[in-house]
Amino acid sequence: MKLSTISAFVAFGIFASGAQAQDEDTFTMDGELGFIFTSGNTETTSANGALNAKQELEQWSNEYTLKALYKKDKVDGVETTSADKKFASAQANYKLENKDHRLFGFASYEDDRFSSFDYQATIAAGWNQKLWSDDTSSFEYSIGPGYSFADRFVTDSEGNVSTVSENGVVVRGAFAYKYIISDSAKFTQSFSTEVGADNTKSRAESAISAKIAGGLSMKVAVKFDHNSDVTGTRENLDTETSVNLVYTFF
Template sequence: MKKQALASLIALSLSTPAFAQDDEVKPFTMEGELGFISTTGNTDTTSINAGITANQEFESWSNDYNIEGLYRQETVEGDNGEDVDVTSAQKFFASAQGNYKLENPDNRLFVFTSYEDDRFSNFNYQATVAAGWNQKLIQNKNHKLEYSIGPGYAFVETQEGESQNSMIVRASTIYSWKISDTAKFTQTASTEVGDENTKSRAESALTATISGNLSMRLSFKLDHNSQVAEDVEKLDTETAVSLVYNFF
């Protein structure tokens, strides 16, 4: 049934014209994000989240890059009654996707790879490679929407050193809405379905321009794994307010 549904989705996308409209596209864009929170008093914590996203547009290729990092430190009372600084979150994620444009540039073939190292998750690391079909459904002045779907392979190692490598099917979507000249909403979502685990990520973000290339972003992220140890939560969430600088 899954194979039939996947074949039907691909056939429908091939037979349906993309509702894309040409808009000015920059050959290279890159922006950096940085968020910092420090609290003192009854609770002492320090949180830092940072990231870089970039896009390259060539005649035959469209490439996307993403790097994210999260670090949190808390002060807690130790066994001897003295305050001790402990790390409560330490996460790194990086991904890259290349889209090869076909005769209709809205229809493309993609190659994707990612790597995640989350110290406090169920996994020592999670890496993915995938390839398949990518299509731009909408691209105009205010709205952009595209999706990708295809098979791949997940390289996974648990904190106990157990290998959980498996074949997967990866699907993702990216939506962007330019609300005004100074405000933008973006929504990304992806899922990697495998025999050992289903990994899903999503982010909703609202970005508002402060001045020139500097903006403020409010974001909410979800990170879910279907198969984890009994003492590990399946769902991680992250809410952040960050400064964003548009380099190009």
């Protein structure tokens, strides 16, 4: 299961949702983009971006996410890539008689070149509930069983690197909280964890967004990506602090 497959899946879902949304007028999508360039003794190029889409229909509430991070450094003429991460996910929530009670299906894929894994992917299903949603704030959560797929890098005694499959049952839990600070600013907090026998993978993001003009906003975010079981000297926790421009397409 490679990134191109998942990306095609997410892109197809967005296209299909967009086609439906033309009649429903319930499809929204925004893009994030941030860059850092330095020159002199050290030359650095850093870029991160995201594409987020949401859809509200009579029986479905769907979300799609595509994220990427890339960083390249050049010191004394030597060029190295120090970050190369891609992530894609999609979640479909089927609304029951009480529209705040749903059944969800979820799929995700991550390819992080500098992690302990060649790739990590998850599918899950279960219960989703919107506890509240008003003019000030909203909160919803998901919980259910799933299955994870991963290829871990391992190094033998002779220094040869190979991959070992680590597939198994997980329990996925997630929540999303939004608080409207003012007409032009909001705070969002998201968290997810996938608990398995081999590894527990968790992600979190805290962000504040403020409108600049029209559909353009600025977003300051802190992201955390944690794996409980890593290889060698790699860190369990990756953090990312970003300041991005966000444009709401529709």
